[in-house]
Amino acid sequence: MDDLERHRRLRLERDALLSTPNCPTCLQQMEPAEIDGVPVWRCPECGAERPA
Known part of the structure; x- marks a missing residue:
């Protein structure tokens, strides 16, 4: 894997986290x-949910 590919992957991971x-x-x-069947965000710690 070259540097350009490594930076691209890191940027995608960072964007997903943000x-x-x-x-x-x-x-x-x-x-x-x-x-x-409805997408939501769920907290793994306390179980709170919010619409996606």
Whole structure:
């Protein structure tokens, strides 16, 4: 893997992290989930949910 490819991958990972919200209750990073076919963000720590 050359430097250009490595930087591209790092930028994609960084962008993915920046677009992931934090839980409003406990401030942990939320994870994408699906409830009854509807995409939501769910906190793995406290279980809080918010619309995606």
